[in-house]
Amino acid sequence: MLSREQVRSAIRFACPPRPPRAFTKWWGEGLEEQYGEELSRFDAYEEDVTVVPFPCPAVTPRADGFYWRLPQLGERRKVGHDANALLPDWADLPALLAHLPDTEAPGLFDEAARRARAAHEAGQYVLIHHWSLMYERIWSFRGMQNLLLDYYDFPEEVHALHRAVAETENRLLLRAIREVQPDGYMISDDLGGQKSLMMSPATFRAFIQPYYRETWGIARAHDVDVWLHTCGNVADIIGDLIDCGLSVLHPIQKHTMDWEEIARKWKGKVAFLVGMDVQDTLINASPEAVRREVRLMRDTFDSPQGGFLYAAGNGIVAGTPLENIEAFLSECLSYGNDRQP
Numbered sequence: 001m002l003s004r005e006q007v008r009s010a011i012r013f014a015c016p017p018r019p020p021r022a023f024t025k026w027w028g029e030g031l032e033e034q035y036g037e038e039l040s041r042f043d044a045y046e047e048d049v050t051v052v053p054f055p056c057p058a059v060t061p062r063a064d065g066f067y068w069r070l071p072q073l074g075e076r077r078k079v080g081h082d083a084n085a086l087l088p089d090w091a092d093l094p095a096l097l098a099h100l101p102d103t104e105a106p107g108l109f110d111e112a113a114r115r116a117r118a119a120h121e122a123g124q125y126v127l128i129h130h131w132s133l134m135y136e137r138i139w140s141f142r143g144m145q146n147l148l149l150d151y152y153d154f155p156e157e158v159h160a161l162h163r164a165v166a167e168t169e170n171r172l173l174l175r176a177i178r179e180v181q182p183d184g185y186m187i188s189d190d191l192g193g194q195k196s197l198m199m200s201p202a203t204f205r206a207f208i209q210p211y212y213r214e215t216w217g218i219a220r221a222h223d224v225d226v227w228l229h230t231c232g233n234v235a236d237i238i239g240d241l242i243d244c245g246l247s248v249l250h251p252i253q254k255h256t257m258d259w260e261e262i263a264r265k266w267k268g269k270v271a272f273l274v275g276m277d278v279q280d281t282l283i284n285a286s287p288e289a290v291r292r293e294v295r296l297m298r299d300t301f302d303s304p305q306g307g308f309l310y311a312a313g314n315g316i317v318a319g320t321p322l323e324n325i326e327a328f329l330s331e332c333l334s335y336g337n338d339r340q341p
Contacts, residue, residue, distance in 0.1 A: 002048040004183055007125035010306040011184075011225050011247055011271045018337045019302055020048035020309045022127070022273060023250070024329060028315015038322060045329040049184070050119035052112040054130040054176060057101035057168065059086055059140075065102030069095050070141070085143035090157050097164055103171040109179040116180045125183045127227065128176050133187040133215070134208050135198075137165050151203050158207060166211040170218055177222045184225040184248070192232020194256050201236045209240055216245035227273065231314065232256050242270050251275025251313040252301075263300050272301045275313025276328055282312075283320045287327035294331035302336070 002010075002020050010016035025042055032039065058067035070086045087096065116126045132140065138161055139147040150158050176182060189208070191197055197204065216226045225247040233256040234241070241249065250273035252262055263272075274297045276282055281293050294310075302308040310332040316325060 001046050001124060003123045004120075004125040007048055008183065008225070010309060013268060013271075013305040013307050015304060016306045019298065019306075019332075020125075021045075021311070021332055022047055022049040022051075022309055023311040024276075024332060026312040026315050028278070028317045030318030031316055031320065034318040035322065041322070042325065042329055045333065048125065049127050050115065050124045051127050051129050051186075052115045052119075052180065052182070054112065054128045054172070054185075055108045056130050056132070062105075064105035065099075066105040066108065067101055068141075069099050071095075082139065082144035085141070085146055087141040087161075088143070088146070090154060093157055093160065097160060100164055100168050103168060103175060108172075109176060112176070112180045116182065120181070126180070127184040127186055128180055128182040129186040129227075131188045131229075133169065133189050134162060134165060134211050135189045135191055138162060148199065151199065151207060155207075162207065162211050166215060169215050173215060173218055177219075177224065182224055184227050185219045186227035186229065186248075188229040190229075190231040191237070192230060192234040192253075192256060194232060196233050197236055198232070201240070204237055205240060209237075209244060212241070212244040220245045220247075235262065238262070238266055238270070242266070246270055248273050248309065250311055253277075253313055254281070255279065259296075259300050267301065267303065268305070268307060271307045271309065273309045273311045274301050275311045278313045278316050278320070282316060282324050282328060285324070287321075287323050290324050290327040291331040291335075294328060295335050298336055 002016070002018070006016050007020045008014070010020050024047060025045065027039065055066070059070055060072070061067055071089070071092045087093065112128060119126045138158070141161065142150060147158070173185065176185070191204065219226050226245050227248040227250065228241065228246055229250045231251065231253055233253070235257050238249065248271045252259065252272055252274050254277035276293065276297070281290060285293070297310070298308065
């Protein structure tokens with residue numbers, strides 16, 4: 001494993017010895033069920049980042065108060081995840097705003113702190129991580145289609161909900177910095193589709209960017225790197241994300257963005273946690289084609305100064321051949337590591 005300082009040297013363009021590996025062994029839907037103990041063959045491929053949990057408020061009541069005051073709806077119709085609204089009526093917003101989750105509930109960070117202490121003692125980089133920050137959290141409350149209309153029909157209510165999420169996140173982040181002392185802070189917001197953003201750049205800048213800037217500013221003020229996972233084509237707002245304080249961007253999704261164009265425009269300005277294409281290459285190609293893709297990733301995004309890390313683009317799903325996973329992990333470890341700066 002790389003040390004904490006070596007991982008930071010990759011993120012901060014200070015000439016790392018090789019690209020770090022993080023989320024390369026992201027076992028996705030159905031993979032563990034398919035292979036079980038066979039996946040233990042990859043235990044030897046250590047990652048260079050220790051990921052510890054960042055607690056998120058529950059959506060159902062808890063005795064310690066660490067939950068969102070959402071209406072407890074009766075039996076819901078079966079719908080897709082993006083249509084399952086937890087706050088279907090804006091009339092329930094005042095009750096949510098009146099009592100935000102108790103971010104001082106006891107023990108929230110105990111497990112993260114325990115794991116972080118062990119990693120720090122070993123000299124490792126610690127990344128505190130949870131999914132869903134602003135856009136994803138809000139549409140989980142309102143339903144995705146509702147929210148995309150709310151930006152136009154109920155802008156004040158949307159901002160009030162964003163403010164509640166941001167205030168809760170900010171308090172939790174400051175507590176994490178005190179109790180866990182992370183080196184990095186990672187969240188997700190899948191802002192892009194296969195072709196473009198899910199909303200206009202102007203909508204992003206009006207409704208999401210101000211809250212990113214505030215929360216990420218807290219992290220950067222405490223010397224914590226900011227990592228963002230966002231699927232899809234987000235090319236139109238990469239500059240905005242950097243302006244908010246982004247340190248590491250994942251996954252630069254293949255088939256949605258032009259790798260060469262993104263590297264040409266943003267190399268040296270943000271670190272790329274580049275994801276192996278799990279939609280096509282890893283599941284359908286030959287092991288040698290997988291190795292070629294790894295080499296292309298590094299050749300496109302890496303430099304002697306750093307700014308490049310290896311990852312899977314998303315969860316590696318059932319149906320992916322074990323020999324392709326082996327080819328991916330082994331090539332990440334070996335390719336180009338004998339090169340001189």
